[in-house]
Amino acid sequence: MRKLTYFIACSIDGFIGGPDGDATAMVSFVDEEFMEFLKTEYPETMPTHGRRALGFDDLANRRFDTIIQGRASYDLALKEGVTSPYAHMRQYVASRSLTESPDPQVEIVAGDLVAKVRELKAEEGEFGIYLCGGAQVAGELLDEVDELVIKTYPIVYGTGMPMFGSGFDVTEFTLGEVRTFGNGAVVRTYSRKR
Ligand SMILES: NC(=O)c1ccc[n+]([C@@H]2O[C@H](COP(=O)([O-])OP(=O)(O)OC[C@H]3O[C@@H](n4cnc5c(N)ncnc54)[C@H](OP(=O)(O)O)[C@@H]3O)[C@@H](O)[C@H]2O)c1
Secondary structure, eight states: OOOEEEEEEEOTTSEEESTTOOOGGGGGGOOHHHHHHHHHHOGGGSOHHHHHHHTOTTOOOSSEEEEEEEHHHHHHHHHTTOSOTTTTSEEEEEOSSOOSOSSTTEEEEOSOHHHHHHHHHTSOOSOEEEEEEOHHHHHHHGGGOOEEEEEEOSOOOSSOEESOOSOOOOOOEEEEEEEEOTTSOEEEEEEEOO
16 A cells, blocks of 8 residues: 655645745745755655756655646646656646646546545555645545645745645644754654554
């Protein structure tokens, strides 16, 4: 059974972006120390074009070989002319409006998203599945999330896009590793209590 991990950046008050999802205020916290952490522990979570620009697109995946994201999150890459933003993984984009995939490396999931995730989780393999977001897709997949890796940056938004765009429900997680960084960022790993 492979794990579904929601690996996400958020503000202290739990928002993954501004009201429209804009997360650019978080980018400045990816400094030298934090980038080294990402390169060492989660290199596959950085987009292929970013890795190439930084000169480390040859780093092997450490934890994930599959990524799932919502169409609105995928749109951010499309707007930059990038059709295959995570070419180093199998890519799935949830969408009912994209009738044709913009790239042969990207599979569109228009049907039952939860069923598709369960099918992927049931595969054999040492690597897990990276749930990239955004809020809508994460909210729909909350029941399938086995692990959370939350990168909290030392900023407060006041309001914004929540981590999960779902209704109220109490789901318990167990705290695992906690990493702190010189710039005030904290990365916490949680596993779902089953
Ligand atoms: N802080 C972070 O680390 C982080 C990470 C990722 C994203 N984000 C932010 O999140 C924002 C986007 O989040 P969002 O909640 O607006 O959107 P999203 O979850 O990325 O995408 C929503 C879209 O996914 C499709 N979708 C959702 N459920 C589906 C289902 N069951 N079956 C098929 N398609 C489905 C629909 O696409 P169609 O309309 O095409 O049908 C829907 O409009 C971005 O602005 C980004 O900046 C932040």
